[in-house]
Amino acid sequence: RKEVEQDPGPFNVPEGATVAFNCTYSNSASQSFFWYRQDCRKEPKLLMSVYSSGNEDGRFTAQLNRASQYISLLIRDSKLSDSATYLCVAHSGYSTLTFGKGTMLLVSP
């Protein structure tokens, strides 16, 4: 079983829509979590950290459910510029981050 699993998509949504991605992790010792964004043929960039209490940054909301070992990302009022691949990342307390393969989002006019 992969350590961090995501639906690869693509998720095709119109501008203005609300879209949510989930990600599951297998290592119950994972301590911190992140969402990264990767544009086509570009490097990943941190979108937001995910806190136990949930956190919001503008149109983006991240949630963590430790009991079910999943993380979610909600994007409201989607923009064309949100089209990208969203990578779920878990840190297990050792030295490395484990990345999921990503969920592709395509926002159309």
Added chain:
Amino acid sequence: GAGVSQSPSNKVTEKGKDVELRCDPISGHTALYWYRQSLGQGLEFLIYFQGNSAPDKSGLPSDRFSAERTGGSVSTLTIQRTQQEDSAVYLCASSLGRVGTDTQYFGPGTRLTVL
């Protein structure tokens, strides 16, 4: 300020040749990471440096892969006797300190093609 830089941006080599990839982290960042990303795949961790030492090199796929870091700054990833399956984008990232706490900043990557 300057971000993470990598060179070359593209490298085409013949099977069996050695290649060297370079990463210049953000100044002052003590942690440095190498990943590779194959087409349609996620990021695969290769090695992590804290300063000049590598406490975690568990992701190196074979003994053909090695990496070093000098002066707590520049790192080079060397692949000996390249194989076609080594073709991928090799990404370097750096962070100020503790992994999992401090944000990792990625370089633009080196696209390696082994013919």
